[in-house]
Amino acid sequence: MTHTISSTNQSLQIKRKAVEVTKDRNGTDQILLQNPRGASARVSLHGGQVLSWRTDRGEELLFTSSKAILKPPYAVRGGIPICFPQFGQRGSLEQHGFARNRTWIIDENPPPLHPNDNNGKAFIDLLLKPLEDDLKIWPHSFEFRLRVYLTADGNLSLISRIRNINCKPFSFSIAYHTYFSISDISEVRVEGLETLDYLDNLCQRERFTEQGDALTFESEVDRVYLGSRDVIAIFDHERKRAFFIRKEGLPDVGVWNPWVKKSKAIVDFGDEEYKQMLCVNGAAVEKPITLKTGEEWTGRLELSVVPSS
Numbered sequence: 001m002t003h004t005i006s007s008t009n010q011s012l013q014i015k016r017k018a019v020e021v022t023k024d025r026n027g028t029d030q031i032l033l034q035n036p037r038g039a040s041a042r043v044s045l046h047g048g049q050v051l052s053w054r055t056d057r058g059e060e061l062l063f064t065s066s067k068a069i070l071k072p073p074y075a076v077r078g079g080i081p082i083c084f085p086q087f088g089q090r091g092s093l094e095q096h097g098f099a100r101n102r103t104w105i106i107d108e109n110p111p112p113l114h115p116n117d118n119n120g121k122a123f124i125d126l127l128l129k130p131l132e133d134d135l136k137i138w139p140h141s142f143e144f145r146l147r148v149y150l151t152a153d154g155n156l157s158l159i160s161r162i163r164n165i166n167c168k169p170f171s172f173s174i175a176y177h178t179y180f181s182i183s184d185i186s187e188v189r190v191e192g193l194e195t196l197d198y199l200d201n202l203c204q205r206e207r208f209t210e211q212g213d214a215l216t217f218e219s220e221v222d223r224v225y226l227g228s229r230d231v232i233a234i235f236d237h238e239r240k241r242a243f244f245i246r247k248e249g250l251p252d253v254g255v256w257n258p259w260v261k262k263s264k265a266i267v268d269f270g271d272e273e274y275k276q277m278l279c280v281n282g283a284a285v286e287k288p289i290t291l292k293t294g295e296e297w298t299g300r301l302e303l304s305v306v307p308s309s
């Protein structure tokens with residue numbers, strides 16, 4: 001970052017690099033995205049995981065556990081791990097698939113996206129291809145391209161393109177496992193899921209229908225809401241702000257908070273940290289996505305934060 005004094009009005013101008021690549025303490029590349037107003041996002045090549053998203057006032061919007069294991073191949077408990085090619089335990093793979101545990105690369109020459117998606121400088125393109133060991137447990141040749149993009153307004157956008165590379169049709173599920181930072185789980189409500197059916201992981205995935213006007217929290221929640229609208233909101237009354245989750249190609253929404261007992265059983269999670277985080281995940285779970293040879297799927301998630309009463 002450089003600081004310069006403008007000769008005309010003597011005001012302090014701060015010039016930031018839109019994209020900077022650094023190394024974390026394990027030697028893994030991390031990419032810092034910054035927009036001209038000072039909002040930022042940090043992405044690791046480990047897991048293609050967004051680790052931080054900050055406002056122009058430097059306020060962190062994503063939760064990371066104080067007990068997170070910052071050593072590959074573990075996924076960091078926080079930020080936005082990507083669950084692919086399996087969400088949860090619905091399949092033969094380890095929970096949430098392997099993409100969050102692999103090293104991605106920077107895609108220097110990605111195929112072009114829709115022009116609007118290039119409208120700015122603060123973005124990075126990542127690429128994951130299967131390793132030989134991955135093909136043994138999931139024998140499908142794919143390319144997973146992920147663009148992480150910080151807009152001029154400070155919104156965080158994730159665009160995924162998954163392609164079948166010349167192999168038999170395959171199916172996958174996917175989720176952006178987003179750990180939102182909140183003031184207190186008892187003070188938040190989620191809107192946009194009312195009247196939807198959901199599968200309850202706490203009751204062997206039994207199907208229920210959401211009855212309330214908005215979702216509030218007073219015990220463990222582990223659900224997948226089915227076929228939701230494309231905008232979901234999380235209102236944080238104490239912090240007087242709301243997150244908006246806009247999604248395309250991701251019909252379902254995972255909602256997870258481990259509450260008291262489960263928190264104590266998770267090694268990389270503090271006993272009391274369930275109060276400060278809520279996972280609301282744009283996902284395609286119930287109906288897996290099938291790609292024939294040469295076909296590509298695109299999914300988008302855009303996160304924004306606004307003041308609210």
Ligand SMILES: O=P(O)(O)OC[C@H]1O[C@@H](O)[C@H](O)[C@@H](O)[C@@H]1O
Nearest residue numbers: 088095096177201222223254256
């Ligand atoms: O500990 P993991 O593998 O990151 O998973 C955390 C949670 O992720 C949620 O999405 C699942 O629905 C929960 O059942 C799970 O406990």
